Each structure stands twice: as structure tokens, then as C-alpha cells.
Amino acid sequence: MSIFEYNGSALVAMVGKNCFAIASDRRLGVQLQTIATDFQRISKIHDRLFLGLSGLATDAQTLYQRLVFRHKLYQLREERDMKPETFANLVSAILYEKRFGPYFCQPVIAGLGDEDKPFICTMDSIGAKELAKDFVVAGTASESLYGACESMFKDDMEPEELFETISQALLSSVDRDCLSGWGGHVYLVTPTEVKERILKGRMD
């Protein structure tokens, strides 16, 4: 059994026109037993930067706390928020530091950079960054997510269309994965607002 299949997770982020969306499933399990159906995988780092962590839940929580600590130090020193590209470099460095005894997490970072340009990125568990212009996926459902996103994604989608596309991609992929599901949690971020929506999915 792979360590990533202990808790189960599904994460996807997509880029639209001056906006981005990041979505996750809501199940937390211990192998085949479900122990929570409202688990938060996506956390806010600052108003325009979100971080989703898939993989082992305990490592995800520890890593999240470390990153929030580093970001708060940065805010005190620089008196401003971190840019998404800078944050991605920070996460990559923190993960690579543990190259020979890694955290079992795959982060998905999504944020609005300068001039409201959306930025998304994912990494493997030792910090190899993958900067994509369209979508990134992570988690046990990643193979289905690759397929769903590859066919459903279009360039330059408006926020509402982007929300519909990412929700359909997420729900159809987790339906084919036993370890993730129980609904979805979607954050749709535009320069003026953040819309957080909880989706109704299959409860099995």
C-alpha cells in the first residue's frame, strides 16, 4: 500500500480569465474506513493565495503550520504579502530540505500575482515544481483528474464557467476513486472576491 493511499485525497486547480479556482474532496479516511466527511484540504495563506495539501493528512497539517509560520515571519519583515511564485519557491525549498526523509504531501498552490495574473503550481513530495498554464492535479484520484481536466478544460474561461468545469471534473474523477469523495469544496478567486462553495456529491 502506498503511503498516499492511507488517507486518500483529490485536489485540482484551474486557471481562468483573471481568476483561478481550486477544489478538493472532503473525505478523510484511515485506509478503507471513513472518519470525517468535512475535512479541509485547502487553506488560505493570504487573501489572494491558497494552498491545497494532498497525501498523508498528518504531514499536510504539519507542513501547513510550518508554511503559515514562515509566511507570517515574511509579512513582519517585508510588510507585505508573499507573491505566489515566491511562496511556491519557499514550499519547494522546505520540501527539498527533507529530500532523504520527505513529508508525504503533494501541495497545490494557486494565487493571483501581479496585475491579477493567476498562478498555479504543483509539486511532488520532494519539491519538484510543475508550473502549468492550464490546470494541475494531485491526490489518489490524480489519474482520473488528468483525464477529466484534459478534456474539459478550455482557455480563458469566465469565473462561473470555470467553476462549473472544475466542479464537473472533480466530481466525475472522485466517483472513480474509492479513497476520495463525499462532496467537494471549491474556492473561486477573482480580483474582487473569493467565492467558497460546497458541492453535493455521491456519499460513498
Add this chain to the structure above:
Amino acid sequence: MSKSVIEMPPKGGFSFDLCKRNEMLAKKGVSPPSFRKTGTTIVGLIFQDGVILGADTRATEGPIVCDKNCEKIHYMAPNIYCCGAGTAADTEAVTDMVSSQLQLHRYHTGRESRVVTALTLLKRHLFNYQGYVSAALVLGGVDVTGPHLHTIYPHGSTDTLPFATMGSGSLAAMAVFESKYKEGLTRDEGIKLVTEAICSGIFNDLGSGSNVDICVITKGGKEYLRNHLQPNPRTYTSSKGYSFPKKTEVLLTKITPLKEKVEIIEGGDAMEE
């Protein structure tokens, strides 16, 4: 009184504090994750005015292609570039680290970096970790002593060659080089040969794919031709795309308006005593 350990940001280098826990998990039958590799075909050759480096653009995670257009030609110095194969995090980290060390060295000496400097820094680091930092590199550049091309293996051994290939597609690319390489190639002939070698890797090796990246380094400067050739375009997308007439069911919506950015007006009234 409890001893509190302040979690200061570490001084640098690797940290091994999770190794014991991970070993315990491995003993319990939990297999460690696979890391993202760059299956890869990377090549380099020396032509009459300098060096040409080439690479494919596929990154794999096991059997799945996770990045269809990644960059494998890394910047080391204005006159030195390095292609990387092996574990993606290792090639990126090692080339970034040596690039910073070269920049510091340039500040110390006030001179342009030499390719052998980059070579020695890389091989010392890789040998130090006895092959566990799994990075196989093709290093090329032009300095005051002329054009140079080297290959560096994960255990730290190096070779100096007129043409070189590394990665899972290296045999396919080397076949092309061995039959068509000759000394004193012109720039266009060199680019054509490198493109052919990478294409041979892309089409015949499963670990390599997508597009061809080329970097031409000469005494005058460098030319980075990102996606010089795209032999695998996506032609099957349907023009109308997907439309979802039946919307997803939403249980709860929460809207948080973002704060307006406050404009600071320069030259306000000075404070009066």
C-alpha cells in the same frame, strides 16, 4: 518549567529528522512514494562557434505524464547552461545551487565563469552524496578557453566529449549523433542535427516526448529557443468543448469580498509640532 524549542528557520543543507519515522512506516509495509522523474532525452554537441544543447519536454510520475512542457535546460551562468535528467527535484535543486555559487564566485573574482568551475562544483556535490542525489547532467558553455561540453553522472564521474547524450532516450539520440556528427558543423547544421537526435528520443523512447528545446551558446552570447519544434500538437480537441446544461448541486456558498488596495498619496502634510 517546560523547555520550549524555538523553531528557527534552518541554516541550510539537508535535514534528516523525518527519516526514522519514514523507516518505521516502511517496515510496516507502507511503500514510499515515487518521485517525479524526467525520463528524458538530453543532448549536447560542439559546433564551430560554440555549443548547442537540446532537450525534450516531458516529465513523468511513474507511467503518467505529469508535465507535457517542462523546462530541462537550466541556466547556470550567462555563458553556461545545463540539461538535467533523473529525479526532477534533484536536477532543479543542484543546478540552482551551483548557479548561485557561480554568481558568488563571479563577484569574488570579477571574471566570467568557466565551464570547468561549474563542472567541479557539480561533481563534488554529487560525489558527496554517493549517487543518492539522482541527477544526470549535460553541461555546456563557452568561456575564455573556448567551447566545452561535459556529462556528469549521478555518482560524480564526468566525461569531456565533442557530442554527448544522457537520459532514457540517450541510446536513440546517440545513434543519430554517431552516424551524422562531424567536426566543424555550422550553426544551422548543428541545430538540425540536435533536433533530429531529440526527435529520435521523443518518438522511440517512452520516457521522452512532447517538444524540442534548444540552446545555442557562442562567444557572443546565448540563444534559448524554447519549443523550437513542436512535433506533437494537440489536434483532437473538439471546437465546441464541453457544456454542462445540468449544473452541479451546491450546498453552501460563502462570498468574501477582498479588501480594496489602499492608495498611499505621496507628499501629504508634514506633522506639525
